[in-house]
Amino acid sequence: MPxxxxxxxxxxxMEITVSKFELLRELTATQGVVERKTTIxxxxxxxxxxxxxxxxxxxxxxxxxxxxxCVAKVKKEGxxxxxxxKLHDYVKLLPDADITIKLLxxxxxxxxxxxxxxxxxGMARSNFPSLPAFPTAGVVKIPAQVxxxxxxxxxxxxxxxxxxxxxxxxxxxxxxxxxTMVATDGHRLAHIERGGEKxxxxxxxxxxxxxxxxMDELKSLLDATDVEVIEFAKDESTLYFRIGSRLLxxxxxxxxxxxxxxVLPKDNNKSITLHGEELSQAISRVAQFADExxxxxRLKLEKGELKLSASSTExxxxxxxxxxxxxxxxxxxxxxxxxIIDFLKAVGAGDVKLELKDPQSAGQxxxxxxxxxxxxxxxxxxxx
Amino acid sequence: xVLFLRxxxxxxMDAFFVxxxxxxxxxxxxxxxxxxxxxxxxxxxxxxxxxxxxFGVHSAMPLRTAAKLCPRAIFVDGHPERYRxxxxxxxxxxxxFSPLVxxxxxxxxxxxxxxxxxxxxxxxxxxxxxxQRMKSDTRLNCSIGIGSxxxxxxxxxxxxxxxxxxxxxxxxxxxxxxxxDVRDIPGVGKVTEQNxxxxxxxxxxxxxRFEDSFLEQHFGKWGLALAGKARGEDAGGWFDNEVxxxxxxxxISHEHTYNQDTGNAEQLESTLMRxxxxxxxxxxxxxxxxxxxxxxxxxxxFTTITRxxxxxxxxxxxxxxFEQARAxxxxxxxxxGEVRLLGVHASSFERxxxxxxxxxxxxxxxxxxxxxxADRLRxxxxxxxxxxxxxxxxxxxxxxxxxxxxxxxxxxxx
Numbered sequence: 001m002p003x004x005x006x007x008x009x010x011x012x013x014m015e016i017t018v019s020k021f022e023l024l025r026e027l028t029a030t031q032g033v034v035e036r037k038t039t040i041x042x043x044x045x046x047x048x049x050x051x052x053x054x055x056x057x058x059x060x061x062x063x064x065x066x067x068x069x070c071v072a073k074v075k076k077e078g079x080x081x082x083x084x085x086k087l088h089d090y091v092k093l094l095p096d097a098d099i100t101i102k103l104l105x106x107x108x109x110x111x112x113x114x115x116x117x118x119x120x121x122g123m124a125r126s127n128f129p130s131l132p133a134f135p136t137a138g139v140v141k142i143p144a145q146v147x148x149x150x151x152x153x154x155x156x157x158x159x160x161x162x163x164x165x166x167x168x169x170x171x172x173x174x175x176x177x178x179x180t181m182v183a184t185d186g187h188r189l190a191h192i193e194r195g196g197e198k199x200x201x202x203x204x205x206x207x208x209x210x211x212x213x214x215m216d217e218l219k220s221l222l223d224a225t226d227v228e229v230i231e232f233a234k235d236e237s238t239l240y241f242r243i244g245s246r247l248l249x250x251x252x253x254x255x256x257x258x259x260x261x262x263v264l265p266k267d268n269n270k271s272i273t274l275h276g277e278e279l280s281q282a283i284s285r286v287a288q289f290a291d292e293x294x295x296x297x298r299l300k301l302e303k304g305e306l307k308l309s310a311s312s313t314e315x316x317x318x319x320x321x322x323x324x325x326x327x328x329x330x331x332x333x334x335x336x337x338x339x340i341i342d343f344l345k346a347v348g349a350g351d352v353k354l355e356l357k358d359p360q361s362a363g364q365x366x367x368x369x370x371x372x373x374x375x376x377x378x379x380x381x382x383x384x
Numbered sequence: 385x386v387l388f389l390r391x392x393x394x395x396x397m398d399a400f401f402v403x404x405x406x407x408x409x410x411x412x413x414x415x416x417x418x419x420x421x422x423x424x425x426x427x428x429x430x431x432x433x434x435x436x437x438x439f440g441v442h443s444a445m446p447l448r449t450a451a452k453l454c455p456r457a458i459f460v461d462g463h464p465e466r467y468r469x470x471x472x473x474x475x476x477x478x479x480x481f482s483p484l485v486x487x488x489x490x491x492x493x494x495x496x497x498x499x500x501x502x503x504x505x506x507x508x509x510x511x512x513x514x515x516q517r518m519k520s521d522t523r524l525n526c527s528i529g530i531g532s533x534x535x536x537x538x539x540x541x542x543x544x545x546x547x548x549x550x551x552x553x554x555x556x557x558x559x560x561x562x563x564x565d566v567r568d569i570p571g572v573g574k575v576t577e578q579n580x581x582x583x584x585x586x587x588x589x590x591x592x593r594f595e596d597s598f599l600e601q602h603f604g605k606w607g608l609a610l611a612g613k614a615r616g617e618d619a620g621g622w623f624d625n626e627v628x629x630x631x632x633x634x635x636i637s638h639e640h641t642y643n644q645d646t647g648n649a650e651q652l653e654s655t656l657m658r659x660x661x662x663x664x665x666x667x668x669x670x671x672x673x674x675x676x677x678x679x680x681x682x683x684x685x686f687t688t689i690t691r692x693x694x695x696x697x698x699x700x701x702x703x704x705x706f707e708q709a710r711a712x713x714x715x716x717x718x719x720x721g722e723v724r725l726l727g728v729h730a731s732s733f734e735r736x737x738x739x740x741x742x743x744x745x746x747x748x749x750x751x752x753x754x755x756x757x758a759d760r761l762r763x764x765x766x767x768x769x770x771x772x773x774x775x776x777x778x779x780x781x782x783x784x785x786x787x788x789x790x791x792x793x794x795x796x797x798x
Contacts, residue, residue: 159696185696186743258743294736336739362742380740 014078014103019111022070026057027088029224029246030068032217034084035061042127044079048101048315050074058131059084064213065131066221068246077299079125090118116269128182132249134240135233140174140206144230144243148222150181151215153192153375154343158212158329159185169211176202182260188339189260190346193374206236209257214241214250233340257303263379265364268355270301270331272324274370276352280344281322286310287337289318296382297337301356302330310337334384340365343377359384391507393495393512396476398525400491400544401431403516404470405460409521416457416639417440423451423459426643430462434546452703463630467491473522481514492541494534511549532557533618556618569613575626576610579603588614603651604660636674638662639727645684647722656709657772659728664702665759672733677708680727681717691716697741698734701751702772705730738784 035043047058055072058065067141080103091099091110099113107122151170159167170183210218221228221243231242234252241248274316286297290310300307306324311317343365344352351368366376397403400417406412412433418441420430429450434439439454450457471490478485481504484496495511511528518526529541530551538675539561544550552560566572566580566588583602585591591599591614599607640658646652667674678692691712699705709728717723741748758770
């Protein structure tokens with residue numbers, strides 16, 4: 001595996017000075033990647049590498065790695081590892097001033113700031129896993145805010161259940177002029193497509209399974225950035241996302257994402273338009289009285305009215321109703337309230353369309369006014 | 385407190401498995417018989433005839449030990465389906481005497497006979513009739529204990545054995561219990577017995593000489609229950625339940641002990657398939673869906689691990705149970721480690737509305753139909769008439785025990 005070149009010739013020395021503000025910003029940005037309950041001690045450490053006028057910080061849990069950097073005064077180039085959580089907690093408490101970090105003997109690291117002086121127990125730099133390098137070819141540029149929006153609108157539908165392995169991520173499909181993202185946990189599926197883009201270097205289509213953890217991390221990196229375009233690349237085993245000076249790498253999920261196109265409903269002929277906010281409030285209210293485990297709520301479509309209700313033997317029963325423009329046959333269908341609420345949260349303000357067929361078939365929700373995104377959400381009903 | 389006088393029967397089939405085997409092979413009658421497997425096999429005794437018991441053979445004892453104690457004994461394989469069938473017949477007899485029947489295990493039951501005097505006559509006559517009906521309908525002997533509590537009924541049926549009826553007249557409970565060994569109280573095992581002996585308590589009557597608070601101090605809550613039991617009351621744990629009260633099953637599990645330890649992955653996984661099938665069948669039988677699947681794995685050296693996984697949606701499909709059990713196995717089995725016992729355990733039951741599945745819905749429905757059809761075949765032609773292919777290598781004879789721990793079982797669903 002190629003290793004990103006380290007300018008330092010010696011790894012037994014390192015001495016730098018960095019501003020607390022800069023360092024803390026990068027420490028905070030990488031906390032999510034540091035392994036919490038690891039059996040491999042080195043993974044709870046940062047790798048610090050100093051070269052030129054830059055300090056690079058790397059955190060990894062082997063599945064996911066994040067490499068970032070900040071400006072530093074480098075007195076001696078070199079590298080060291082420092083316990084990540086402890087360092088973060090400590091630096092937070094330091095005054096706003098310059099911090100001097102120096103590698104001592106036996107992998108100990110000295111942290112000095114004003115009148116504060118600490119020596120932390122590090123580990124040998126050579127123990128830190130080597131990370132794959134960003135590929136030089138096949139790099140695709142994706143608008144940061146487009147990707148961010150797509151993750152926000154699909155990420156919640158990813159399965160947290162480990163046994164359905166290929167559902168533990170979202171499928172991203174890049175075509176020369178469109179990007180699509182799909183996520184499902186087997187009960188519901190979120191699908192978003194955006195056309196009118198230009199992706200250079202893509203011919204045909206490029207399908208990638210992005211693991212849930214990478215999606216979450218990517219989302220928070222995108223939330224915190226003002227770069228307009230990110231760079232995406234992949235090789236056989238690894239996905240790379242470069243967001244400004246930060247590089248997120250993730251192990252690829254192997255396996256076949258299910259054939260989602262087969263489950264997209266085609267003949268849901270009972271359609272109603274609802275105000276998203278009102279629907280969300282009504283469902284949240286009745287869901288208070290739903291069975292705690294199943295979270296089942298009943299939706300009854302009648303002429304001019306949508307009745308929502310839930311009941312459980314322990315808490316009682318609750319009903320709400322919304323005025324709708326509907327003239328078709330009466331239809332009663334059950335859904336997990338949380339699944340509907342998740343979508344309404346992601347879709348944002350505005351009207352939504354609910355399209356149904358019968359009590360056994362999947363329902364479809366989507367924004368009523370289609371903009372540049374094509375966004376749809378498919379939910380399997382519950383037997384009630 | 386008992387507010388009105390109860391009449392509880394405890395009906396216990398005499399040497400149930402052996403008696404059933406005798407019906408199929410009359411030659412066994414009057415001989416030392418051990419049910420559970422062959423004399424040189426690994427595994428334990430499911431049941432022993434009274435003649436074999438004279439040599440010290442008892443259930444849950446290793447077969448090889450039994451063979452040493454009683455070399456002349458005839459060893460026969462167990463036939464769980466026969467015992468279930470006869471248990472069923474016994475249940476039908478019992479439920480014609482009282483609507484409140486609780487099968488405590490495959491071969492014993494409690495009946496609440498309170499208020500049936502006008503229908504069945506006084507307790508002893510009712511018991512006599514029941515005893516005869518049992519014999520004529522099932523050709524099996526049973527013993528009946530009658531008392532004002534489950535505890536008294538249970539203890540007196542043990543004293544009535546074999547083939548007898550014993551009624552402890554209300555008011556005489558403490559006098560009946562006093563001379564008995566403390567071990568005769570259900571729930572007192574080796575350890576409690578030793579602890580009681582250490583306090584100089586040998587007989588049930590000795591317990592009465594101590595204050596309840598003293599017993600509580602020494603044995604905690606169980607001490608209080610013990611004090612109550614010594615007076616003949618139903619106290620503590622399961623004895624607090626009404627006869628026939630609905631105690632839902634909390635878990636369903638099946639285990640298999642190998643005749644020869646094995647480290648063969650294929651064979652082990654095949655056994656898991658077979659066990660998963662058995663668990664799935666019982667889930668479907670009871671109309672339950674399990675959310676938690678647990679694997680039990682015992683190595684050659686008896687180190688035992690249990691690992692559980694909770695599913696996002698409850699299941700009753702053999703294939704899904706197997707998938708979980710196998711995943712747990714692959715994650716936790718020490719590669720090549722020789723395994724003595726495997727078990728699959730399902731719990732966290734739900735009967736609730738089903739969440740439809742977007743991707744697997746049709747496939748699950750087909751499996752469900754196929755497995756229900758397989759269940760019907762098994763009902764008709766026996767357990768081994770149909771099996772999933774991957775479980776074929778893992779097929780084994782099901783073992784069954786006559787209540788080996790002497791603990792009451794679960795409610796029998798009519």
